[in-house]
Amino acid sequence: MVEDRLRGMDRATAGDGGQAVNNADRGQFMSQDVVIGIDGGGTKTRAVVVTVEGEFLGEALGPSSNFQVLGPEKMARVLGECIQQALEVAGRKDLRLRRISAGLAGVGRPSDRERALQAMRGLGFDAEYQVDSDAVAALTGAFAGGQGIIVIAGTGSICFGKGADGCVERSGGWGYLLGDEGSGYYIGQQAIIAALKDLDGRGPATQLRPALERRYGLERIDRIIPKVYQGEIDRTEIANLAPLVFQTAAQGDAVAQEVIQRAGEELGKLAAAVARRLTWSDKVVRVAPIGSLFRQIHVLAPHMERELRKAGVPFEMVSPMFDPAVGAALLGLEAEGITIDDSLCRKLAASVGSRTGGPRE
Amino acid sequence: MVEDRLRGMDRATAGDGGQAVNNADRGQFMSQDVVIGIDGGGTKTRAVVVTVEGEFLGEALGPSSNFQVLGPEKMARVLGECIQQALEVAGRKDLRLRRISAGLAGVGRPSDRERALQAMRGLGFDAEYQVDSDAVAALTGAFAGGQGIIVIAGTGSICFGKGADGCVERSGGWGYLLGDEGSGYYIGQQAIIAALKDLDGRGPATQLRPALERRYGLERIDRIIPKVYQGEIDRTEIANLAPLVFQTAAQGDAVAQEVIQRAGEELGKLAAAVARRLTWSDKVVRVAPIGSLFRQIHVLAPHMERELRKAGVPFEMVSPMFDPAVGAALLGLEAEGITIDDSLCRKLAASVGSRTGGPRE
Numbered sequence: 001m002v003e004d005r006l007r008g009m010d011r012a013t014a015g016d017g018g019q020a021v022n023n024a025d026r027g028q029f030m031s032q033d034v035v036i037g038i039d040g041g042g043t044k045t046r047a048v049v050v051t052v053e054g055e056f057l058g059e060a061l062g063p064s065s066n067f068q069v070l071g072p073e074k075m076a077r078v079l080g081e082c083i084q085q086a087l088e089v090a091g092r093k094d095l096r097l098r099r100i101s102a103g104l105a106g107v108g109r110p111s112d113r114e115r116a117l118q119a120m121r122g123l124g125f126d127a128e129y130q131v132d133s134d135a136v137a138a139l140t141g142a143f144a145g146g147q148g149i150i151v152i153a154g155t156g157s158i159c160f161g162k163g164a165d166g167c168v169e170r171s172g173g174w175g176y177l178l179g180d181e182g183s184g185y186y187i188g189q190q191a192i193i194a195a196l197k198d199l200d201g202r203g204p205a206t207q208l209r210p211a212l213e214r215r216y217g218l219e220r221i222d223r224i225i226p227k228v229y230q231g232e233i234d235r236t237e238i239a240n241l242a243p244l245v246f247q248t249a250a251q252g253d254a255v256a257q258e259v260i261q262r263a264g265e266e267l268g269k270l271a272a273a274v275a276r277r278l279t280w281s282d283k284v285v286r287v288a289p290i291g292s293l294f295r296q297i298h299v300l301a302p303h304m305e306r307e308l309r310k311a312g313v314p315f316e317m318v319s320p321m322f323d324p325a326v327g328a329a330l331l332g333l334e335a336e337g338i339t340i341d342d343s344l345c346r347k348l349a350a351s352v353g354s355r356t357g358g359p360r361e
Numbered sequence: 362m363v364e365d366r367l368r369g370m371d372r373a374t375a376g377d378g379g380q381a382v383n384n385a386d387r388g389q390f391m392s393q394d395v396v397i398g399i400d401g402g403g404t405k406t407r408a409v410v411v412t413v414e415g416e417f418l419g420e421a422l423g424p425s426s427n428f429q430v431l432g433p434e435k436m437a438r439v440l441g442e443c444i445q446q447a448l449e450v451a452g453r454k455d456l457r458l459r460r461i462s463a464g465l466a467g468v469g470r471p472s473d474r475e476r477a478l479q480a481m482r483g484l485g486f487d488a489e490y491q492v493d494s495d496a497v498a499a500l501t502g503a504f505a506g507g508q509g510i511i512v513i514a515g516t517g518s519i520c521f522g523k524g525a526d527g528c529v530e531r532s533g534g535w536g537y538l539l540g541d542e543g544s545g546y547y548i549g550q551q552a553i554i555a556a557l558k559d560l561d562g563r564g565p566a567t568q569l570r571p572a573l574e575r576r577y578g579l580e581r582i583d584r585i586i587p588k589v590y591q592g593e594i595d596r597t598e599i600a601n602l603a604p605l606v607f608q609t610a611a612q613g614d615a616v617a618q619e620v621i622q623r624a625g626e627e628l629g630k631l632a633a634a635v636a637r638r639l640t641w642s643d644k645v646v647r648v649a650p651i652g653s654l655f656r657q658i659h660v661l662a663p664h665m666e667r668e669l670r671k672a673g674v675p676f677e678m679v680s681p682m683f684d685p686a687v688g689a690a691l692l693g694l695e696a697e698g699i700t701i702d703d704s705l706c707r708k709l710a711a712s713v714g715s716r717t718g719g720p721r722e
Binding site for chain 2: 175192201269270273277
């Protein structure tokens with residue numbers, strides 16, 4: 001299995017190993033078939049160019065391309081510019097673009113996926129098009145199409161897993177009103193609530209209260225209420241409080257520590273639920289954390305692992321093999337009938353490394 | 362103390378006691394000074410007419426008069442019509458209207474209170490005007506101006522208490538994103554989350570899942586997500602799920618029972634926090650539950666009482682003496698220099714009873 005052989009690969013071995021060969025220079029005058037992989041998210045868009053042999057040629061970044069926010073036409077325009085730029089960055093005039101494979105946020109419904117596809121076809125590239133959800137692209141990238149579980153935690157949280165039979169299951173991701181447990185939003189929200197409960201005398205005293213008052217220049221913590229409901233402190237900003245909560249916890253505040261512990265447990269529960277629902281042929285199930293919250297993986301991991309152990313599935317926490325844009329490219333290669341084998345993955349990891357200093361997370 | 366003497370009074374003794382005298386008929390041809398008390402809420406408005414001797418003459422109901430939703434002018438129009446109608450219901454031509462005292466929702470800020478007052482003055486009644494928050498009116502009504510704690514739980518939740526020194530403290534009420542613990546919204550939201558966790562395999566199986574699927578005709582519980590975020594199932598509707606959760610709990614569902622238990626504990630914590638923060642000269646602190654959620658007081662009370670006992674303050678759960686509109690009238694009488702004594706409260710309770718079959722909750 002590809003994923004078994006690549007398991008140990010991390011940033012260092014992929015980027016600095018002597019095996020990294022930059023085929024982009026070597027093949028300057030040969031015609032080359034490529035696919036474009038796109039990670040179209042709510043805050044940014046990334047397009048990568050990968051050859052059918054698995055060589056990473058270049059990438060480009062663009063603004064948000066969320067389908068629900070922009071609608072099909074605007075979204076397609078963002079993707080189009082990003083694709084064009086990625087092809088230019090790839091820097092070769094003899095590229096034959098065979099397929100554009102996009103992993104897009106906000107295309108949960110098949111009808112939305114179809115509308116996104118139609119709009120992309122209007123861009124006029126001489127290529128096949130395909131659209132998957134951003135989560136499927138992330139899952140495919142993380143394990144090069146193989147088995148495993150990704151736990152995504154940024155502003156929100158969600159978990160996806162792919163089992164031995166190719167089945168994909170999810171848990172969480174029900175949004176800020178009904179879910180997003182363990183996410184940045186969850187941590188920020190729980191911190192504000194804990195500070196308000198301190199004020200009320202319903203909860204223990206916590207340094208989160210003066211910390212939040214300082215951050216927003218509040219005379220008293222309850223002045224935060226209108227700012228939250230009037231959107232001055234919006235969901236993204238609440239999620240941005242997570243580092244402050246980690247910091248307060250690190251300084252020994254028991255309430256902040258409990259918020260962090262609960263968040264880690266919730267993230268572990270997301271993974272444990274998916275682990276239980278799938279069948280596995282690997283001896284250990286790989287669990288890859290993805291997203292900005294995992295800058296604090298050393299703090300969160302022990303709590304996550306405790307919940308995973310409860311699920312009774314042997315697991316190991318790993319870094320994702322490839323980022324979601326490369327994941328989308330892999331989906332594109334598969335659709336072109338190309339086998340995602342060991343050799344291709346090694347070449348891809350090495351060329352990603354040589355281009356960027358290491359595979360992305 | 363008025364409140365001590367009236368403590369035992371409930372619907373039956375107030376409404377059916379032989380002391381009830383309907384002065385409205387007796388004083389037909391005597392000029393009579395009255396105040397209007399108004400409970401201006403988010404779903405309805407209620408105006409009551411009370412004489413300076415404490416006789417309840419009549420009441421009228423109108424639509425919502427929330428200041429934040431309607432703005433000052435529209436709000437004042439609703440109040441004006443309600444006042445006019447209440448005076449007509451009082452049915453006496455010799456009334457001298459001395460004061461209009463309104464307890465209004467949505468006038469938390471002094472500037473809003475001032476704007477509401479200005480708009481009311483424009484109604485042109487020959488009377489003094491005053492505006493307090495709906496919570497102060499409810500607290501005043503519940504204990505006839507005396508010591509005690511009210512726990513309000515409908516769509517949202519909040520708690521207010523008045524101590525021996527006249528100080529008023531609150532807890533909770535931070536809204537659906539940061540508070541409202543134990544409220545109808547809380548119960549409905551927790552029920553939906555529990556059903557989704559059942560689907561995910563993150564939580565135990567629960568009958569809440571099929572119950573919610575049936576209620577909304579959902580093929581599967583996760584179809585509820587877009588309905589919630591697109592507002593088809595709004596906050597009021599989520600709060601309206603509370604009876605379904607109580608019912609599922611009564612049928613023995615452990616998950617629903619846990620939701621209800623947590624709600625009761627949260628409501629108890631609201632009261633306990635206020636109990637701890639005030640000083641009391643009564644031997645026991647009266648705690649009055651107010652709001653639609655307390656139709657299930659027999660289920661909620663044991664959990665609330667457990668939290669109150671933890672606070673170490675002797676307490677008893679009581680029914681509110683008077684409703685918030687009468688509370689507003691009492692605030693008006695006080696402002697007119699009238700002492701809210703035992704005799705006035707007895708007369709008021711008796712006449713409320715004779716008019717309506719018992720004091721309101």
